[in-house]
Amino acid sequence: MPDYQHLIRLDKAHLWHPFTQMQDWCAPEHEPLIITGGSGALVRDQHGREYVDGNSTIWTNIHGHGHPRIIAAIKDQAERIAHVSALGFTNEPAILLAADLVALWPAGTLTRVFFTDDGSTAIECAMKMAIQFRQQTGQPERVRFIAFDQAYHGDTMGAASLGGVAVFHDRFRRLGLPVTFVRDVEELRTLSADEYTAVIIEPLIQGAAGMKTWPDGMLGEVREWCEAHDVFLIADEVMTGFGRTGKMFACEHENVVPDFLCLAKGITGGTMPLAATLTTERVFRAFLGGYRDTFFYGHSYTGNPLGCAAARASLAVFQEEDTLAALQPKIALLKDLLASLHAAHPGEISVIRQCGFIAGIDLTREGTGSAVCLAARTHGLLTRPVRDTLVLMPPLCTTEEQLRRAVEALGAGIARTT
Numbered sequence: 242m243p244d245y246q247h248l249i250r251l252d253k254a255h256l257w258h259p260f261t262q263m264q265d266w267c268a269p270e271h272e273p274l275i276i277t278g279g280s281g282a283l284v285r286d287q288h289g290r291e292y293v294d295g296n297s298t299i300w301t302n303i304h305g306h307g308h309p310r311i312i313a314a315i316k317d318q319a320e321r322i323a324h325v326s327a328l329g330f331t332n333e334p335a336i337l338l339a340a341d342l343v344a345l346w347p348a349g350t351l352t353r354v355f356f357t358d359d360g361s362t363a364i365e366c367a368m369k370m371a372i373q374f375r376q377q378t379g380q381p382e383r384v385r386f387i388a389f390d391q392a393y394h395g396d397t398m399g400a401a402s403l404g405g406v407a408v409f410h411d412r413f414r415r416l417g418l419p420v421t422f423v424r425d426v427e428e429l430r431t432l433s434a435d436e437y438t439a440v441i442i443e444p445l446i447q448g449a450a451g452m453k454t455w456p457d458g459m460l461g462e463v464r465e466w467c468e469a470h471d472v473f474l475i476a477d478e479v480m481t482g483f484g485r486t487g488k489m490f491a492c493e494h495e496n497v498v499p500d501f502l503c504l505a506k507g508i509t510g511g512t513m514p515l516a517a518t519l520t521t522e523r524v525f526r527a528f529l530g531g532y533r534d535t536f537f538y539g540h541s542y543t544g545n546p547l548g549c550a551a552a553r554a555s556l557a558v559f560q561e562e563d564t565l566a567a568l569q570p571k572i573a574l575l576k577d578l579l580a581s582l583h584a585a586h587p588g589e590i591s592v593i594r595q596c597g598f599i600a601g602i603d604l605t606r607e608g609t610g611s612a613v614c615l616a617a618r619t620h621g622l623l624t625r626p627v628r629d630t631l632v633l634m635p636p637l638c639t640t641e642e643q644l645r646r647a648v649e650a651l652g653a654g655i656a657r658t659t
């Protein structure tokens with residue numbers, strides 16, 4: 242068995258964790274969890290304690306940890322070749338995955354796939370395509386983006402320019418790309434479209450804002466405005482993609498096909514870093530021509546065969562296990578469990594929002610989100626809040642019994658903390 246105390250000392254000496262105040266992390270009384278294993282919707286720590294993975298390992302896991310189908314695909318590909326440069330070469334998993342992704346959309350709509358490594362780079366890629374498209378189609382003045390208040394689209398500089406969460410994004414605001422923020426469709430309609438290339442939205446639900454759901458029909462209205470004014474729609478489905486909302490993609494709930502679709506987190510079932518930006522032939526064609534019309538963009542690991550093989554296996558699991566059909570009764574059960582949770586803690590919970598298999602539970606008392614999640618840990622649930630919103634979005638494979646246990650742990654956490 243590894244010497245976990247030694248590992249923790251090394252972690253505190255050398256690692257810098259994301260979105261983390263390292264002074265708190267490195268404090269002597271903080272004992273980090275080392276996650277040592279996982280199976281299905283459960284993960285295990287260094288003490289052998291098991292937890293329901295209540296936020297799907299930061300919104301990535303889909304079919305559970307250690308899914309044999311996906312593990313086998315990664316192993317098989319690793320034995321052939323682990324990486325192939327997409328710059329000058331191509332590879333079978335990337336080719337077949339691109340075709341698989343395109344096939345999930347109506348024929349002739351989203352037909353082109355550009356691979357990157359994570360959600361932020363999928364957004365960067367869409368932004369650069371949306372700007373360069375305008376330059377190559379005689380509208381170079383259309384350089385601005387429209388984003389929504391409280392939006393989160395990633396942390397690289399371009400993607401962060403589109404972010405509307407003050408504490409993450411404000412300090413970089415004036416250094417980034419030109420963006421206009423709007424609160425809703427009403428405000429969108431007051432803009433004069435001429436200087437904009439694209440609107441970006443997290444369809445149906447804003448994740449990092451605290452699982453904030455949009456009104457029904459809103460996405461369709463944004464789509465209509467975009468079409469009327471020839472402004473691109475970028476759908477950021479980095480969180481909502483791959484079944485999380487109850488359909489394969491959130492856009493399907495409102496029969497919307499965007500001009501750019503950004504996918505990451507769940508694309509490999511939560512196993513490998515991979516992302517994709519899908520777009521249309523109209524966009525693609527504007528980049529055909531001479532050397533200067535080329536899309537000069539890419540990453541060293543673009544189209545990585547291990548990631549693409551994992552993603553193809555994850556899509557195969559959706560078919561073989563009929564994942565989306567099996568999910569529907571669990572979405573209904575989650576609704577009932579959340580209603581009971583609210584009824585049991587009327588003073589502690591203000592609002593509960595649910596979108597498919599994603600729940601956001603607003604606590605009334607400020608500053609209690611982290612404490613409730615820590616208390617829920619001792620009842621077998623791992624999750625992270627967004628400020629005072631508890632997040633529950635376990636893998637789609639979570640069993641009904643595990644789902645009950647997860648919501649019970651949240652209830653116990655709330656009771657312990659308040």
Ligand SMILES: *Cc1c(COP(=O)(O)O)cnc(C)c1O
Pocket residue numbers: 300359360361362393394395396443448449477478479480481505506
């Ligand atoms: C997580 C997330 C991103 C950023 O993805 P990374 O892989 O963390 O770079 C972008 N958009 C949304 C909606 C996300 O949830």
